[in-house]
Amino acid sequence: MITKSAKINATSAKIQGQQTRGKTARNxxxxxxxxxxxxxxxxxxxxxxLFAQAAWLDLGYxxxxxxxxxxxxxxxQAHRSLPVIGVEIAxxxxxxxxxxxxxxxxxxxxxxxxxxxxxxxxxxxxxFNVLRQYEEQAVLDAYDAMCQQLLPNGLLxxxxxxxxxxxxxxxxxxxxxxxxxxxxxxxxxxIEAMVFAHRFKTAFSPSDFxxxxxxxxxxxxxxxxxxxxxxxxxxxxxxxxxHLKTWGHRQWFVGxxxxxxxxxxxxxxxxxxxxxxxxxxxx
Numbered sequence: 001m002i003t004k005s006a007k008i009n010a011t012s013a014k015i016q017g018q019q020t021r022g023k024t025a026r027n028x029x030x031x032x033x034x035x036x037x038x039x040x041x042x043x044x045x046x047x048x049x050l051f052a053q054a055a056w057l058d059l060g061y062x063x064x065x066x067x068x069x070x071x072x073x074x075x076x077q078a079h080r081s082l083p084v085i086g087v088e089i090a091x092x093x094x095x096x097x098x099x100x101x102x103x104x105x106x107x108x109x110x111x112x113x114x115x116x117x118x119x120x121x122x123x124x125x126x127x128f129n130v131l132r133q134y135e136e137q138a139v140l141d142a143y144d145a146m147c148q149q150l151l152p153n154g155l156l157x158x159x160x161x162x163x164x165x166x167x168x169x170x171x172x173x174x175x176x177x178x179x180x181x182x183x184x185x186x187x188x189x190x191i192e193a194m195v196f197a198h199r200f201k202t203a204f205s206p207s208d209f210x211x212x213x214x215x216x217x218x219x220x221x222x223x224x225x226x227x228x229x230x231x232x233x234x235x236x237x238x239x240x241x242x243h244l245k246t247w248g249h250r251q252w253f254v255g256x257x258x259x260x261x262x263x264x265x266x267x268x269x270x271x272x273x274x275x276x277x278x279x280x281x282x283x
Contacts, residue, residue, distance in 0.1 A: 015089055015111040028165040029067050029128055031197050033074045035278060036157055039172060043124050043155045045079045050151055054123035055083035059114060059146065060130035065097035065107060071126070072105055087114045112145035124155045131215045132160055139215045143173060147189040152177040156189065160212040167208050170195040191283050198277040204249040206234040233263055253277055
């Protein structure tokens with residue numbers, strides 16, 4: 001790993017991506033971290049084979065490195081020696097982050113084609129609030145680039161959240177082992193679940209999630225698309241179960257999620273998820 005006094009590491013290839021606004025409030029991604037830990041703790045803790053020294057990578061951490069450092073502390077409660085790499089496309093942002101680097105934490109200049117040192121491997125990636133400014137085809141290309149260096153069965157956590165983390169929508173993207181898998185044989189990843197999360201600090205409404213949909217879906221909430229039908233059914237169930245608001249928005253959220261499962265959607269209805277405002281829709 002690069003130390004505090006080391007030079008910024010730059011990839012030899014042309015950096016892929018565009019600079020984001022970079023305005024990320026501290027603790028904005030706290031719920032995303034807890035979801036990741038519970039959704040697939042094994043991918044963060046496993047130490048077999050190439051995963052022995054594999055790092056977690058935070059792509060596009062913003063103008064300051066604080067969300068990367070916060071996540072590193074949370075994940076290291078599960079994996080004490082977890083290597084962490086933060087990647088930004090702007091050199092001044094990397095320069096501001098380098099004073100926080102240590103023997104387990106590194107910050108590098110790069111984009112979706114993030115730079116790795118010889119022998120390094122990546123077990124999981126977070127790319128949050130990064131892709132909304134791109135065209136849809138560019139999003140698919142970004143998934144390709146990010147997953148290309150991700151270990152088989154590794155996880156890409158990509159999505160968008162409210163500016164203060166009140167609610168979010170996340171694509172859980174799995175790097176599959178066989179490159180012929182995926183979309184038309186061109187990709188080697190699959191979106192295995194969508195995660196809708198609400199912190200209940202504000203009133204719950206299914207419509208909130210439409211404002212933070214990942215870019216691959218933001219323009220598809222129109223008739224003829226599956227995500228449109230999903231929201232129509234969610235809103236219908238929210239109306240049919242509105243009496244549950246008497247006991248609070250948490251109970252209302254749980255009730256509508258269970259109703260969606262009864263409608264045939266593959267919803268994870270385990271109590272912990274729903275009680276914490278997290279609806280997992282398996283794809």
